[in-house]
Amino acid sequence: MEINKIDGALLKKAFKGAVNYLISKKEEVNALNVFPVPDGDTGTNMSLTIKSALKQIESLEGSFSVSEVSQAAARGALMGARGNSGVILSQLLRGLAEGLDGLETAGTQEIAIAFKKASETTYKAVMKPIEGTILTVGRETAEYAIRHYKKNDDLVKFLEDVLVEAKKSLDETPNKLQVLKEAGVVDAGGMGLVVLLEGALKVLKGEEISNQEDDEVLKKKAQKEIQFTEADESLEFGYCTEFIINTDYDDIDALREKISPLGDCLLVVGGGGTKIIKIHVHTNDPGKVLQYGCELGLLQDIKIDNMRYQHRETLFDESEVENARESEKEEAIEEKEFSFITVSMGEGMTETFKSLGVDYVVKGGQTMNPSTEDFLKGIDKVGGKVVYLIPNNSNIILSAEQARDISDREIIVIPSKSVPQGIAAILAFNEEASIEENENNMKEALSSVIDAQVTYAVRDTTINGKEIHKDDIIGIASKDIVESGTDITEVTINTVENLMNDDISIVTLFYGEDVTDEDAENLQEKLEEKYDDIDIEVIKGNQPIYYYIMSLE
Template sequence: MLEVGEGVDGRALRRWVDLGLTTLEERRHEINTLNVFPVPDGDTGTNLLATLRAAADELGGPVDGALTVGAVAEALARGAFVGARGNSGVILAQGLRGVADSIAGLSTVDGRDFARALDRAATTVTGALSTPAEGTVVTVLRAAADGAGRAAAETTSLKVAVGAAADAAATALEVTPEQLEVLAAAGVVDAGGLGLLILLDCLVEIVSGQRPDRHLRLTSTPVPDTGDQDVPEHDAAEHDVESQDYEVMYIVDGSDRARIAVLRAQLDELGDSVAIVGDGSAGWSVHVHCCDAGAAIEAGIAAGRLRRIAITCFTLEADRVQQCVTSAPRASASASGRAVLAIASGAGAEGLFDAEGATVLTAETAVDPRLLLDAIRSLPSTDVLVLPNGWVSEQDVVAVGAQARDGQREVMFLPCSSMVQGLASLAVHDAGRATVDDAFAMSEAAAATRWGSLRYATERALTWVGTCEPGDSLGLAGRDVVVIEHDLVAAGVSLLDKILAAGGELVTMLVGDGAPDGLAEQLTRHLDDRHPELEVVVYQGGQRSDLLQLGVE
């Protein structure tokens, strides 16, 4: 509950962020399972969480009384802008930008300030999208702004305005399937709209001390596509995963509105789901779904200086896409008596495993065998496949496996020595197969993935290729140092060339938390020049163990 008067101050806004992070983490999987628009890639909850976490990181630790609500909102908008993930993350970042611009200079916010800020957020988000569609988070946000505006016309009470906004958002969310055909066909409400409602309900709790007890109808029986549904029609390209192969995101610096307008027109020609949002100065965050990722990046280069380039390939996740489109449950213990437990590090990497239906055990260093054993025993499954991903020693595999097999549960550790191998393994997981056949196929996929990593040397050491000094850039093939360079990009280029000497068709990069901006972009350009036949996929893994982890299949 608010400590000072009837308005949100900087400390209360920080508490809202912390509560939002906790709640999105709890409901991330639920949001992901609803995600069918604009593409059914099952990552809306993960992207919202990652974006809000980036906003919180920009703000730093606890907020003291010296920071006004306007200053806190500005920091959140900056952090979300830089760390935005996916279409939903871009929209959240732009919404926060609208709020920050509306309440700039204010020490606290009352009901009428809140209503104006929410209206500004809705207007800013709509303006950022080339083709905003009804029945999406944009619709839910506009409904929330209208609800707050009606309440603010009667009273300055923040509690009343926030409650009215959340209630209006809930009402709008439940009717999104009536507005968007793809939602009706899948029998779900809009995933981004649910994420927004969750954040609004968290604000209600901060303001009033109690979160609304909602019983929303989030799923229903899918509506058959008979061709005569009484729902609005949309361009099929807006939500046909087969029509666009890539999600491309980057930040453009040093540009201007005229060049950004040209960029938007070019991206509209290349693909759909185009969103371009500003940071309030000379930076823009760009998002597009398209078939030609290279052309989208070239268009951005013409508009200004690019950084934080991220490319996601939708076609690599065709099996999961089909599950989302049909609203069928993922392969899980409830369906097959089999579970997959993956050990991972970094919010982005954890989100990738979670999105594929695995239960994730978080690791920063080697995993305590007792924690691993507890995690296995907590799964309601008769068969458990474990992806150790390099976090468990051979001795611990033997010890934990022996203890976990108790006559009622079979446990198999698959030979995955890195997270990129674990992802390749999980991509071929099929709960419909016999357990031994599934484990064999997953093990083969892991074995077929050559992997490496980039790190900074922390001490003087003798390696197979010479002596490294603290601060040197190291390239490792598997566990062995094969490259020592003074420059990190040079180390990455040399490592890629060595690993690709045996061939390959797909390179996957997991970008670590400490990686410098532009690292993946520069390595991708090298691959485009030297190996144009390769497909390259970049994920923001967020792991602290490696600056970059790469796999070649």
Template sequence: MPHPLDAAAVRSWCGLALEALGRERERIDAINVYPVADGDTGTNLYLTVESAARAVEAAFDGHAEAGTAPCLADAIGAMAHGALIGARGNSGTIVAQLLRGMTEVLAAADGSADALRQALRRAAASTYEAVAHPVEGTVLTVATAAAEAAERAAGEDTDAAGVARAAHEGARDALRETPGQLAVLGRAGVVDAGGCGLVALLGALADVLSGEVSAAPVAIRADAPLPEAAGCADAGPVAAAGGRDPDGPAFEVIYLLEADDTAVPHLRERLDGLGDSLVVVGGDGLWNVHVHVDDAGAAVEAGIEAGRPYRIRITHFGGARAKEPAMTARAVVAVVPGAGLAELCAQAGATPVPMSPGEPPASGELVQAIRQAHAREVMLLANDPDLRHTAAAAAEEARTEGVRVALIPTRSAVQGLAALAVHEPGRSFDEDVVAMTAAAGATRYAELALAERQSWTMAGVCQAGDVLGLIDGDVAVIGSDLTGTAMTVLDRMLSAGGEMVTLVLGAQAPDGLADRLEEYVRERHLAVDTVVYDGGRHAAPLLIGVE
């Protein structure tokens, strides 16, 4: 029996789409050859829709507490917002924009067949607006075909369920054609991975509105001959189809951005000059930015100039892009505060998981980072005592997928840096675990932070605005200025000895702080060396490590 397109249908759509992508995730990952063959399109789409589903459930819970029921606008708006803030990768970011395009229509509509047709058309158009260099034979083409099929289904007797089913079938037909539209797909004998995910998403919508079970999933590998019109012959380099060189930038940078809409055109222009696969989606002051670059720091700095970037994620592709990501023997995954440390870890060959203040990564994000490392063995550095259980859960899930994971007991980013410095893939797994654990344990750590309110501490009562010096997690010093407090903390830490001081400066650190502290260490502790790193915007004002 057909179901109306209302808030309940949106809720069911999220659940059914999540189930569908959960079933298809590994198959979609396996055919991911464009724009980067990193085997994570299915995972990214799943995590994006998972975020959308959580937002819809939160909207329903909020209305239940108020004794009201959500309307279509509430539910579809929550779905789009959840996808925006949780979008992962190129494909997830595009799907987030597609949902936002649908919301622009459905938020002011009645859920009729005509409204759904208009919403699908707006969704397809909005995805082209979000992508800097649209390429045919991708999810963009599939979205357009779905909208066109929905429009062809117009008629007095066609309800929303019929429109959704037509869109799903049009998307399936278009997906089969993608190997003949994009050369890299034709050479690999696969359809577009992002388009495959969109077919699953539209199939879930059609199932919810019609109450029927969709047909068997479209073949995603060309084991059997594709339709004659698909044409799998090599059509030349990808660039000829309007794309960029697939042997390009080495980093994927994603972040949420709070910025005035007027600042976004300049941001797009600057990021387009830095790399490729640029997708900027959102609006009304909140944006999701995705780009592939060689200079990850410059991509983040561009966001800082435009507004306030947060939830920054930097993924290292691991060198030259290949058709199939090569499995390495061992890798390191590290949670780090601030883009500067994330870039430092990425340059050292680790997979960083950047963490913004008050926004710790979920276990699913850590599992995804472990998968992206493409290694049989992984050293996981949580670098925060509050993430111990989250990291343990991620490690356990990764082990069920056949990855050997060791959770190195690091409680601070400086301990993580010490562990990373002695990491040696050439020795045995157990020996590497022991060496990295020993290096972390031999590193005392401190953090300087500003007190937000009056409170009792181990060092006495602090007032709002005081500088707190935390040593090994406990407040040990209360001061009035960052430099003086840092010197006191260094004296206390070095009183027990030490050979190396690591200073990680955040964006709040005053100019000249590093020079003054280096000089202070030289004068007071002659045999101690000092190394300085830029932690970036979201790092604490100062992190200190003593080895």
């Protein structure tokens, strides 16, 4: 059947199909990561980001236009953006929404213009655009759409041609980016974009795409679906109350202060121009909390669970609620001149950062990049007039910057790409220095430390002329595999040796959850014997994925 125009209802259906199709292909996208490490995250980040967009779309009620659907998608993706690919995807949806702004329906011309606007927005979002990535695939796809929309009024036929061009562009990414060519893969982000287009097109052609639940959703359900056979009357507050407010209201502090007397484990997330506020609270009077929400705007996703009997799936992760509970044990947030927020993925690392004066630690890292919303929640929990965000991962920097742009606080992002860099940046901070001096000093400190990681390869590949085999232990430094082998301790020692120079006086190693205390102590003894004039410090980091994360200073 020929489709000349797409309305809001059909766009919503196509969007849902695109999301489910991406989730079904998530691991295929993850497998395209250039480095063969077990933290493939492009597919995961894009699927979580786009699911956040879909959640906002599904909250729309009654009849709605393509403009309203695209605006909802942009809002959801903005808050849920994870990793570089997720942030770029959120900006793509933002541009798409701008291109469809004010339209009830859209035909081939309007879709082509929206594609072009989406591409332009993604390029503006990246400081140094790199060709051979999702940016290129989006741009070349949009350019084709602009050149050809007049040739066909049939939207399905038009999008079939556009998809063919998108796949051609994807296939060409290794010829534009040498690292892809050497690894024998196409760009993962570009693949994710093609999958989304393909999923949407399948729906428009009448195909059914079943609902998908990715591993993260299933994991959360397994954690949360806990049944209590008897009522627990010991709980002070019995009703877990959650909902979202669609509102222009922006005074998060005032709203939190208003709700706070009604319960505990309070989370108030949003504002900053996002048009939505998420509420979580344990209370004995959910009706009163809902009333406060109704005074500010329209409510959606309302969930009220009697915790004395049961605990079911919620809007907030279990870890978020636990963080809220822990925060209530602490003193009220007091205003101060500055605060630090950093990202950590292991208990030992978290304790190290806290010992250095970090005010709030966002849980995350390689296996689960925190979202823009996670950073905003952290900003909301610290009292610094100036807040320094220290992401400690190159794939998290854009999310931190997006949180900075949304927040109405003074936020400075220090683009640390590893835990050792983050530690060096904090140590470079001087309370007596100006904001500008501290920002410069902290950024300069990032280059003062040499860092590396030891993990294992998930597939065969060749990088910079080195042949790597599946399950090899590999040492990674400066986006290069500097060592490989079959023994963790041996590879770690050789990695240190590869990075050692005459200026090094301290070597610090954080050992992960898969390394025993005995093995870590054995490694320390061997390094101390090899480098008797250098301080060797081994700390239990408990991080996943990486056996060791090390710094040489």
